Structures are given as C-alpha cells and as structure tokens.
Amino acid sequence: MAQQGNRVKPNPKAPRQVLPVLAPEIRAHSADEVALGFTAEQAKLEALRCIQCAKPACVDACPLHIDIKRFILSMVEGGFDAALEAISEQNPFPGVCGRVCQHELFCEDACLVGKKWDPVAIGSLERFCADHARLRTEEAPPSPPRKPTGPKVALVGSGPASMIAAYDLVRKNYRVTIFEALHKLGGVLAYGIPNFRLPRNILHDEIARLQNMGVEFVTDFIVGRTATIDGLFEEGYQAIFIGTGAGLPYMMKIPGENLIGVYTANEFLTRINLMEAYKFPEADTPVRVGARTVVIGGGNSAMDAARWAKRFGSETTILFRRGRAELRARLEEIEHAEEEGVHFEFLGAPVRLLGDENGFVVEMEIIRMELGPPDSSGRPAPVPIPGSEYRIPVDTVVAAIGQGPNPTLQRATPQLVTRNGKIAVNGGGATSLPMVFAGGDVVRGGSTVILAMKDGREAAAAIDRALSQEQQ
Amino acid sequence: MNLILRKEWLAPDIALMEVEAPRIEKRWLAGQFIIIRPGAHSERIPLTIVDSNAERQSITMVVQAIGKTTRETAALDAGAHIADLVGPLGEPARIGSGARVLCMGGGVGVAELLPVARAFRAHGNHVVALCGARTDAYRILDGELRKAAGDLKWATDDGSYGFHGNVLQLLRGMAQPGDFDEGHVIGPIPMMKAVADATRDWGMKLHASLNPVMIDGTGMCGGCRVTVGGEVRFACVDGPEFDAHLVDFDEMARRNRAYREHEKTILDKHACRLGLSQ
Numbered sequence: 246m247a248q249q250g251n252r253v254k255p256n257p258k259a260p261r262q263v264l265p266v267l268a269p270e271i272r273a274h275s276a277d278e279v280a281l282g283f284t285a286e287q288a289k290l291e292a293l294r295c296i297q298c299a300k301p302a303c304v305d306a307c308p309l310h311i312d313i314k315r316f317i318l319s320m321v322e323g324g325f326d327a328a329l330e331a332i333s334e335q336n337p338f339p340g341v342c343g344r345v346c347q348h349e350l351f352c353e354d355a356c357l358v359g360k361k362w363d364p365v366a367i368g369s370l371e372r373f374c375a376d377h378a379r380l381r382t383e384e385a386p387p388s389p390p391r392k393p394t395g396p397k398v399a400l401v402g403s404g405p406a407s408m409i410a411a412y413d414l415v416r417k418n419y420r421v422t423i424f425e426a427l428h429k430l431g432g433v434l435a436y437g438i439p440n441f442r443l444p445r446n447i448l449h450d451e452i453a454r455l456q457n458m459g460v461e462f463v464t465d466f467i468v469g470r471t472a473t474i475d476g477l478f479e480e481g482y483q484a485i486f487i488g489t490g491a492g493l494p495y496m497m498k499i500p501g502e503n504l505i506g507v508y509t510a511n512e513f514l515t516r517i518n519l520m521e522a523y524k525f526p527e528a529d530t531p532v533r534v535g536a537r538t539v540v541i542g543g544g545n546s547a548m549d550a551a552r553w554a555k556r557f558g559s560e561t562t563i564l565f566r567r568g569r570a571e572l573r574a575r576l577e578e579i580e581h582a583e584e585e586g587v588h589f590e591f592l593g594a595p596v597r598l599l600g601d602e603n604g605f606v607v608e609m610e611i612i613r614m615e616l617g618p619p620d621s622s623g624r625p626a627p628v629p630i631p632g633s634e635y636r637i638p639v640d641t642v643v644a645a646i647g648q649g650p651n652p653t654l655q656r657a658t659p660q661l662v663t664r665n666g667k668i669a670v671n672g673g674g675a676t677s678l679p680m681v682f683a684g685g686d687v688v689r690g691g692s693t694v695i696l697a698m699k700d701g702r703e704a705a706a707a708i709d710r711a712l713s714q715e716q717q
Numbered sequence: 718m719n720l721i722l723r724k725e726w727l728a729p730d731i732a733l734m735e736v737e738a739p740r741i742e743k744r745w746l747a748g749q750f751i752i753i754r755p756g757a758h759s760e761r762i763p764l765t766i767v768d769s770n771a772e773r774q775s776i777t778m779v780v781q782a783i784g785k786t787t788r789e790t791a792a793l794d795a796g797a798h799i800a801d802l803v804g805p806l807g808e809p810a811r812i813g814s815g816a817r818v819l820c821m822g823g824g825v826g827v828a829e830l831l832p833v834a835r836a837f838r839a840h841g842n843h844v845v846a847l848c849g850a851r852t853d854a855y856r857i858l859d860g861e862l863r864k865a866a867g868d869l870k871w872a873t874d875d876g877s878y879g880f881h882g883n884v885l886q887l888l889r890g891m892a893q894p895g896d897f898d899e900g901h902v903i904g905p906i907p908m909m910k911a912v913a914d915a916t917r918d919w920g921m922k923l924h925a926s927l928n929p930v931m932i933d934g935t936g937m938c939g940g941c942r943v944t945v946g947g948e949v950r951f952a953c954v955d956g957p958e959f960d961a962h963l964v965d966f967d968e969m970a971r972r973n974r975a976y977r978e979h980e981k982t983i984l985d986k987h988a989c990r991l992g993l994s995q
C-alpha cells in the first residue's frame with residue numbers, strides 16, 4: 246500500500262472487490278448464507294477505494310446518516326472496532342443492514358467514486374465490520390441488562406421500524422416495550438427474508454443487543470386484539486409507535502387461485518422461514534413444492550420465493566409482466582437468482598390456473614404483454630396482447646404481487662385516520678391520535694428496510710420531543 | 718409461555734385444558750379462537766376458546782388429538798406450559814336477540830358450540846342444541862350444554878345414546894322450515910355442508926364456523942382463504958363465522974387435504990416418541 250505521511254493513499258481506480266459467494270452447486274441444496282462477506286484483506290482494499298470526500302454525498306444519501314466517510318477511514322487505519330463504533334452511533338443493526346439494505350438506491354448511488362468507476366462497496370464494508378466484531382465477542386459474557394427509568398413507550402410490531410425506534414428511545418432512558426403478534430421477533434426479517442440471505446443468528450444477536458440495553462420484548466401479543474391502543478395508554482404507556490408493516494398479501498384475483506399448490510409469497514415464505522418447513526419433518530410445518538414452480542412478480546419476495554423453490558429441487562420460473570429493467574428486487578438477489586438457475590420469463594401475466602380432479606394446480610394460462618406508456622408508478626405499463634395466451638404445466642404457484650398494510654390494529658382503532666389502508670401521518674410520524682405515531686410499511690405500503698428505519702428514527706425523535714415537553 | 722392449570726379427558730381422545738391467559742380472559746367473546754404452539758418446534762394451530770374463569774384468569778380449550786400437534790397438546794398435563802398462545806383471534810359470533818335459534822355441533826365441534834349457545838341464550842334467544850357424537854363415550858360437555866341451551870338433543874352414530882344417526886338426520890326428523898329463525902353449525906366439513914344444503918330453502922339464516930388450515934391467524938398469509946358467495950375471504954380475520962349457505966365447502970374440504978402425506982409422515986415419525994397410539 247502506498248503511504249503518504251501517516252495517511253494511506255486512496256485508490257479509487259482499483260477494481261471494486263467482488264463479494265465471495267457460495268458456489269451455485271452448493272446453494273442448490275443448502276440454506277446456508279450465499280454471500281460470504283469480504284475477507285479482511287478485501288475489506289482493507291475496498292476501504293481504500295474511498296476518496297474521503299470533503300462533502301460526503303454518501304452520508305446524506307444513507308437514510309440513517311451513518312458516518313460512512315469516518316467508518317471507512319477507521320477501516321483503512323486498521324481499526325475495525327473503531328469503524329464499528331462509528332457505524333453504531335447511527336445504526337445498531339450493521340449485520341442486518343449490511344446484508345439486506347438496498348444500498349444501490351441509497352449510499353452507493355450517491356458515492357462520488359461511482360460517478361467515474363464502480364461505487365465503493367459501502368454495504369459490504371458495513372457488513373464486514375459487524376461480522377468481524379461478532380466473531381470475537383461471541384464468547385464474551387453478556388453484561389446484565391440495563392434498567393431504564395424514564396416514561397413508558399410501547400412499540401407495536403418488531404420489524405426494522407420499531408427496532409430502531411427502540412434503540413433511539415432506550416438510549417434516552419425511556420422504558421420501551423415492543424409488542425409482536427408472532428412468536429418470533431424481526432418482522433419481515435424473520436418471516437420473509439430467507440436464512441440464505443440473512444442468517445438468523447445475526448438477527449438474533451442484533452436483537453439481543455437491544456434486549457441488553459433494556460428493551461422489553463413481548464411476543465404473541467396483537468395490539469387491537471390482545472389489548473387495544475386505549476388499553477395500552479391505561480396501562481401507563483405515554484406514547485405508542487405503530488410499526489405493524491404491510492403484511493396483507495394481495496391476491497391475483499384470477500380463476501383457480503384457491504387450488505392446492507397456489508400460495509401467496511407470504512404463506513410460502515412464512516412456512517419456510519418462520520416455521521422452518523425446509524427442515525420438515527424435524528420442524529412440524531410442511532410446505533408443498535412440486536417439480537415445476539412459477540413465481541409471479543418482480544420484487545424481493547419473488548426472488549426469495551423462487552430461490553427457495555430452487556433449493557427444494559424445483560424447476561423454477563419467475564413470471565413478470567414487465568421487463569428486466571423494471572424488476573424491483575435488490576440487484577444482488579436478481580443476479581444470485583440467475584446464477585442459481587432460476588428462469589426469468591418477462592412480459593407475461595397469468596390469466597387463469599387449471600386444476601386436476603383433486604383440486605391440485607396443474608396448468609397455468611399466461612398472456613403476453615407489451616410495454617406501453619408509463620403508468621402511475623412511472624414505469625412503462627404492461628399491456629396485454631390479445632390472442633397471445635399460452636399454457637404451461639405447473640405444480641406450485643407463488644403469487645408475489647405485493648402487500649398492503651396489516652389491517653388488524655386499524656380495524657380495532659376506527660378513530661385512527663387511514664388512506665387506502667395506510668396509516669396517515671404528518672411530520673415525525675404523528676397520526677391523527679394524540680401521542681400515537683406510525684412509520685415503516687404500515688405508512689408507506691411495501692417499502693424497504695432502511696426507509697422503515699428512517700421512519701422509526703424520526704418517530705422516536707418526535708416521541709422524545711413530545712414527552713420532554715410534557716415533563717416540563 | 719402459558720401455564721396449564723387443569724387437564725381433563727372428556728372422551729378417549731378429547732382433552733379439556735384450562736390455561737392461564739389473563740389478557741385473553743378479559744377480552745374474548747363467543748366464536749373467537751386462539752393460536753397455540755405446544756412446543757418450540759410445533760406448528761401453529763387454531764383452537765376455539767370454549768370458556769373462561771375470571772378468578773383464575775384462565776381460558777378453557779378443548780382439543781381433539783387427531784394429528785401430531787393436537788396429540789402433543791393433549792399429552793401435556795397440568796403444571797406444564799404451552800410454548801406460545803395468542804389471541805383472541807377472529808370476529809366474534811353474530812348474536813342477535815329474541816329469536817328461535819338452532820345450534821348444531823358435531824365431534825369436537827360440540828365444545829366449540831358451547832360458548833355460542835350460551836351467548837345466544839344470554840341474549841334472550843330460545844336455543845335448541847343438536848349435538849352429534851360417534852358413540853356415547855364421545856359425548857362431551859353434556860352438563861354444560863344442558864345449562865346453555867333450552868333444549869339439548871344428542872345423536873350418536875351407533876345409537877348408544879339418544880337418537881340413532883347423525884345430526885342431519887336428527888334435524889330432518891325434528892324440525893321443519895319456519896321452526897327456526899337462525900342457526901349456527903360447527904363440526905366436520907361434511908356435516909356443515911349437509912346441514913347447509915338441507916336448510917337452504919328454509920328461509921333461515923345459517924352461520925357456520927369454519928376450520929380451514931391456518932398458519933399465522935393474523936391475516937398475513939392467506940393460507941386460510943375460503944370462498945364465500947364467490948368471494949375470497951380470509952377465515953382468520955374475516956371469519957371464522959360465515960353465511961353457511963354461501964360457503965364453498967367442497968373447495969375447503971379439498972384445501973384441508975393438501976398436506977395429507979406430510980401429516981402422515983410427521984405422525985409416523987413422532988408416534989412412538991409420544992407413546993400415543995390411540
């Protein structure tokens with residue numbers, strides 16, 4: 246490495262380090278993590294590609310405003326722990342974010358190096374710092390949990406939005422309780438995103454860290470059912486954050502969608518990820534994956550479902566009504582799906598499913614599409630080509646065509662103002678009810694981990710402002 | 718973790734369990750259910766809330782041991798814990814007042830009928846209950862039902878108690894169009910379908926409490942979807958009670974058989990370990 250005084254000289258022209266991955270042949274039969282993460286050597290080389298901009302656009306572009314410039318500098322100067330500390334000031338979930346954040350839309354999109362060469366691999370560096378520390382601290386005995394003493398705040402749902410709000414609030418000494426409907430914590434990170442993208446021990450460790458800071462977690466508790474919003478206030482919670490996500494699956498509304506073998510992505514992924522059907526019969530919950538699977542959709546859920554189907558040995562096709570350029574999944578996952586042999590069929594949509602006499606799906610009728618002028622989403626609208634229908638044999642169908650907000654809490658709280666099922670908010674996530682805040686997918690509809698976290702952070706700040714005012 | 722306070726065998730494979738659940742005890746209404754996982758690797762299975770006790774902050778469920786998870790549940794004794802228990806789930810039963818109401822239950826559905834029959838009676842309806850069991854040994858909750866309904870009639874398949882035959886035959890023999898304003902049916906799918914078909918022209922509203930396969934029970938997966946009046950509904954959040962005359966029972970029966978081979982695999986694997994070979 247070239248030295249310049251004490252400083253190491255950046256080298257933005259060096260090729261972007263390639264993330265080592267598990268060989269596709271091994272992946273085909275394994276739930277192990279696909280992306281292996283940089284080696285220490287690679288991490289140092291990649292960190293050197295950062296030119297330490299005077300005005301680092303990356304920091305503004307990261308919705309959590311992680312001090313990217315500083316943590317990369319620490320890495321260059323050899324202090325991986327110092328780098329992690331710099332990250333942790335803003336983000337207690339570097340292991341999660343480094344793996345699942347759609348960095349190509351945020352920090353890496355803004356990186357100056359990327360204007361001329363490939364951007365610095367910020368996401369992978371973030372992940373490296375987290376993994377590096379984790380490997381060493383695993384043996385360290387946990388310190389006894391802290392006991393905050395401030396006002397009580399309830400956070401509903403344990404997805405990324407609530408998690409970061411909990412982190413920000415507990416650091417300010419609030420007594421924070423997270424209520425989760427399911428028996429496991431993490432929201433989509435637990436039930437939606439596969440192990441081979443986010444190993445569960447990473448998720449558990451980063452949640453355990455919150456627990457250790459004094460955040461209380463209550464599973465098997467549905468706000469709106471087990472207790473109401475008003476009930477929580479009566480129990481002494483002074484502010485409530487709703488981070489209940491967008492868990493309601495949209496149906497295709499085509500004939501045959503209730504045939505056996507037809508799943509929503511949520512059911513398919515919940516069975517496999519949350520209930521661990523990939524271990525059946527060691528785990529009790531089964532899933533049916535036949536010889537031929539077709540997954541409908543082009544987002545992260547579609548990639549995840551298709552890659553699982555492939556791991557069950559199924560010949561797998563992703564059917565998407567637009568073109569490759571319009572896929573909405575993380576780039577890395579699209580590439581990994583392709584490497585793994587998932588077949589992509591663009592410009593087609595299902596019109597009906599046909600079953601056998603026992604109600605099992607056996608055939609799908611598809612109509613060809615062409616791209617027309619942009620629709621409300623800004624993307625070219627798919628237009629069906631009349632008479633272009635054709636049929637293919639299929640045993641398993643997964644509909645990954647999007648989700649809307651989970652309606653349970655809203656139904657039980659009719660005074661909460663919603664728009665198209667989404668909770669309506671203004672600045673800082675304030676809802677129509679006093680001291681009730683909301684953020685993440687329940688406000689945005691299906692979105693991304695990092696934007697959910699951004700909302701959680703802003704709501705935590707708003708809650709802190711509101712409660713400190715009240716105390717004065 | 719919920720503590721089991723009491724366990725009692727009501728019939729050879731049907732256990733009643735009283736479980737500590739203070740929050741659910743305070744909030745549940747007739748027709749609602751819970752989802753449990755008896756152990757840390759278990760499936761999530763739905764069970765109806767049958768009763769509750771304010772003093773002991775408990776709810777009661779009645780479980781028929783038919784597959785792996787229900788057997789594992791029924792094998793737990795007082796003092797043990799249920800790994801996960803969440804609720805109350807689903808919409809409560811629709812209970813009007815001042816009507817002549819026919820309540821019909823079959824098998825373990827008889828237990829699920831109890832809170833509904835009680836609620837109808839408490840709201841000033843005239844309640845007649847028709848309950849079916851395989852044999853006398855499988856008749857459950859007789860005393861409770863007698864208190865809950867103004868009139869209780871049993872049918873057993875082998876005639877060992879009460880009417881010899883099934884609930885549908887009992888119904889045909891004792892009631893005619895116009896005798897009842899409203900009905901509620903809960904039990905095996907063929908029974909609910911038969912009762913719905915038989916009463917279609919009776920000018921009587923009939924509610925069925927459906928039991929499709931469920932996973933989360935919170936409206937998140939769509940696995941519990943049923944077709945009612947041509948529309949897809951999620952039984953866990955829109956139901957479990959629907960207009961029986963509009964339910965596509967055939968589709969529901971097919972969907973409930975989707976995992977039959979898997980159920981057999983897991984039952985074989987665990988049968989010896991559980992020592993349950995009834």
Ligand SMILES: Cc1cc2nc3c(=O)[nH]c(=O)nc-3n(C[C@H](O)[C@H](O)[C@H](O)COP(=O)(O)OP(=O)(O)OC[C@H]3O[C@@H](n4cnc5c(N)ncnc54)[C@H](O)[C@@H]3O)c2cc1C
Nearest residue numbers: 402404405406426432433437468490545685686692693694
């Ligand atoms: C399969 C899949 C893959 C994805 N992959 C990516 C990815 O790679 N990168 C990315 O950035 N984004 C991805 N996304 C999107 C991302 O996961 C979400 O935008 C994000 O998780 C939203 O976070 P949240 O905190 O708002 O809610 P969620 O993560 O949805 O969590 C909400 C939680 O609230 C619970 N809950 C709901 N109602 C109640 C109630 N009444 N009481 C108590 N608890 C309740 C739910 O059970 C759930 O656990 C993916 C989404 C899916 C479905």
Ligand SMILES: Cc1cc2nc3c(=O)[nH]c(=O)nc-3n(C[C@H](O)[C@H](O)[C@H](O)COP(=O)(O)OP(=O)(O)OC[C@H]3O[C@@H](n4cnc5c(N)ncnc54)[C@H](O)[C@@H]3O)c2cc1C
Nearest residue numbers: 762763764765780781784785786787928929930931973980
């Ligand atoms: C709203 C509702 C209330 C219910 N209340 C009761 C009750 O009070 N007492 C009682 O004994 N049973 C009740 N059931 C049925 C009970 O949930 C099933 O018997 C149980 O899930 C079977 O699980 P298993 O592993 O023992 O058997 P399995 O071998 O898995 O299944 C046996 C049969 O049960 C059905 N089944 C399987 N998995 C599920 C599932 N996750 N959800 C629903 N049905 C399933 C299928 O038809 C299957 O063929 C209820 C079901 C619903 C939907």
Ligand code: SF4
Nearest residue numbers: 307346348351352368
């Ligand atoms: S959290 Fe996402 S946007 Fe922020 S630095 Fe990490 S990868 Fe980039």
Ligand code: SF4
Nearest residue numbers: 295296298303356357
């Ligand atoms: S924009 Fe890129 S080069 Fe500049 S500081 Fe950020 S990571 Fe480094």
Ligand code: FES
Nearest residue numbers: 932934938939953
């Ligand atoms: S059980 Fe999943 S939506 Fe009803």
